[in-house]
Amino acid sequence: MKIEKVCILGGGTAGWMTAAGLSHKLKGSQTEITLIESEQIGTVGVGEATLPSIRFFNNTLGIDEATFMRETSATFKLGIEFCDWGRIGDRYIHPFGEFGEKIRNVDFHHYWTRLRLSGDASRLDDYSYPIIMSELGRFQFPDPDPAKIEASFGYAYQMDASAYARLLRRYAEANGVKRVEGKVTGVEQDSETGHVSSVKLESGASVAADLFIDCTGFRGLLIRQTLEAGNVDWTKWLPCNRAIAIPCRAADRQITPFTRATARKAGWQWRIPLQHRIGNGHVYCSEYISDDEACDVLCANLEGEALAEPNQLYFQTGRLQQFWKKNVVAIGLSAGFLEPLESTSIYLIQEGITALLELFPGKDFRASDADEYNRRMELYFERVRDFLILHYIATERADSEMWRYFTNMKLPDSLQERLDAWLLRGHIIKYEFGAFLPPSWIAVMAGQNLLPAHFDRRVDALQRRELVELAAGLKARISSSARGLPGHLESIQAFGASTNMTA
Numbered sequence: 001m002k003i004e005k006v007c008i009l010g011g012g013t014a015g016w017m018t019a020a021g022l023s024h025k026l027k028g029s030q031t032e033i034t035l036i037e038s039e040q041i042g043t044v045g046v047g048e049a050t051l052p053s054i055r056f057f058n059n060t061l062g063i064d065e066a067t068f069m070r071e072t073s074a075t076f077k078l079g080i081e082f083c084d085w086g087r088i089g090d091r092y093i094h095p096f097g098e099f100g101e102k103i104r105n106v107d108f109h110h111y112w113t114r115l116r117l118s119g120d121a122s123r124l125d126d127y128s129y130p131i132i133m134s135e136l137g138r139f140q141f142p143d144p145d146p147a148k149i150e151a152s153f154g155y156a157y158q159m160d161a162s163a164y165a166r167l168l169r170r171y172a173e174a175n176g177v178k179r180v181e182g183k184v185t186g187v188e189q190d191s192e193t194g195h196v197s198s199v200k201l202e203s204g205a206s207v208a209a210d211l212f213i214d215c216t217g218f219r220g221l222l223i224r225q226t227l228e229a230g231n232v233d234w235t236k237w238l239p240c241n242r243a244i245a246i247p248c249r250a251a252d253r254q255i256t257p258f259t260r261a262t263a264r265k266a267g268w269q270w271r272i273p274l275q276h277r278i279g280n281g282h283v284y285c286s287e288y289i290s291d292d293e294a295c296d297v298l299c300a301n302l303e304g305e306a307l308a309e310p311n312q313l314y315f316q317t318g319r320l321q322q323f324w325k326k327n328v329v330a331i332g333l334s335a336g337f338l339e340p341l342e343s344t345s346i347y348l349i350q351e352g353i354t355a356l357l358e359l360f361p362g363k364d365f366r367a368s369d370a371d372e373y374n375r376r377m378e379l380y381f382e383r384v385r386d387f388l389i390l391h392y393i394a395t396e397r398a399d400s401e402m403w404r405y406f407t408n409m410k411l412p413d414s415l416q417e418r419l420d421a422w423l424l425r426g427h428i429i430k431y432e433f434g435a436f437l438p439p440s441w442i443a444v445m446a447g448q449n450l451l452p453a454h455f456d457r458r459v460d461a462l463q464r465r466e467l468v469e470l471a472a473g474l475k476a477r478i479s480s481s482a483r484g485l486p487g488h489l490e491s492i493q494a495f496g497a498s499t500n501m502t503a
């Protein structure tokens with residue numbers, strides 16, 4: 001009952017990540033993998049900021065970090081700087097790392113809350129190593145000794161996604177993946193089971209397989225158009241539905257080790273620095289701003305000369321009802337999209353690949369595998385959704401129609417519970433599946449001025465004087481260590497990625 005032939009339909013980031021992942025893990029199993037893509041249709045052409053999990057994906061495949069950095073013109077990413085979200089003029093960084101260190105096994109943010117409630121004005125950010133590093137424009141790899149504050153963070157990359165797809169293509173083809181160029185114009189289904197049996201290309205050729213992976217982007221050619229797997233629409237919570245992207249030249253060597261997301265009146269703008277250019281985009285809600293005005297806002301806020309024509313994108317936030325239906329599994333934009341505020345799409349692709357490999361079916365396609373896959377992906381998507389909504393509702397902004405819309409919004413219960421637990425006593429509800437660990441929730445909630453009224457009572461066991469000394473010592477240690485680090489550009493160059501540097 002072993003699957004003999006797998007067909008991946010689509011060659012964007014999702015298609016080539018899936019091809020690379022499957023060809024690596026199924027090596028030696030004699031499973032034949034074919035990928036079909038159409039140059040005529042092309043890819044979505046955005047998706048440059050990532051989460052730290054991408055490093056584990058590359059490591060698993062054995063892709064050398066220096067090669068990856070050089071080929072994708074990548075920079076290091078320690079987090080995201082959010083400007084004007086809680087209030088106009090505010091700025092904070094959501095870092096990939098911890099705040100402070102546990103004291104007597106209690107999370108540091110509780111001690112900070114105690115200090116804050118007794119009048120101490122220190123920022124929580126001052127106790128985060130990756131935030132101080134980011135503010136200073138420095139970068140260093142985490143220390144291998146987990147006991148050190150210098151090990152209290154992770155990092156991701158800002159990269160050229162098309163170059164990443166090319167790198168993965170080379171990798172997958174070297175592992176035996178067969179690439180077919182052409183546009184799919186027809187789909188054959190088994191008359192009894194409804195399973196997809198083959199796809200027909202414009203050229204007249206057809207490709208048959210046991211398992212199909214739909215990586216056709218927003219089209220969802222197999223999962224949506226053929227199998228009608230159903231859509232769960234989250235527009236009421238995440239109403240942004242369009243984006244315009246324009247790359248530009250970098251001004252004054254501002255290759256920051258973080259992505260920036262600046263809130264605007266009808267959405268927000270991203271800034272993603274690569275080695276050779278800055279990726280910019282304006283994500284917005286078409287109900288509150290026209291395409292022309294959105295483009296003007298973006299152009300007015302470019303820091304250097306535009307390097308391409310505007311790329312206009314349309315989307316609807318939400319997810320599939322069934323990610324795996326019959327013999328088709330959707331990975332990538334075909335599975336759903338939650339807008340790029342926290343760079344989660346590539347992460348969701350990765351989770352899709354991992355879950356598929358763990359539950360890899362036989363030709364009998366047991367319903368329990370699909371059910372488990374669907375349950376898991378549903379959780380991943382919902383948890384990202386809640387985290388994204390948080391950014392829009394944790395705000396005092398009411399200066400435009402969009403921001404006023406969020407002030408009256410009824411939240412998903414899962415998010416409301418998290419907010420209640422945090423606001424009461426700084427507790428973060430933990431979960432098994434999900435991209436964002438407690439420090440991420442703390443960063444956004446505290447960064448957008450949602451602060452707990454109380455703290456964990458175990459904190460009282462420490463004398464105030466002792467706590468003040470510990471906190472001051474920690475802050476000084478972070479600051480002095482971060483000041484001794486190399487600059488971000490220096491770190492990239494030292495890493496052998498200098499060939500693409502133009503800044």
Ligand SMILES: Cc1cc2nc3c(=O)[nH]c(=O)nc-3n(C[C@H](O)[C@H](O)[C@H](O)COP(=O)(O)OP(=O)(O)OC[C@H]3O[C@@H](n4cnc5c(N)ncnc54)[C@H](O)[C@@H]3O)c2cc1C
Pocket residue numbers: 009010011012013014015036037038039041042043044045046047048049050161182183184185215216217218219221243281313315331332333334340343344345346347
């Ligand atoms: C505005 C915006 C910003 C984003 N920013 C980020 C970010 O910063 N970080 C992040 O992680 N993600 C981001 N994403 C998401 C990211 O771009 C996607 O997750 C990623 O590019 C994967 O896309 P994909 O491969 O699913 O689809 P696509 O790139 O659209 O690829 C679809 C593939 O299917 C092929 N295809 C389609 N129809 C046919 C057919 N009939 N026959 C043959 N081939 C066909 C196409 O040729 C193409 O190869 C962003 C998305 C948007 C819209």
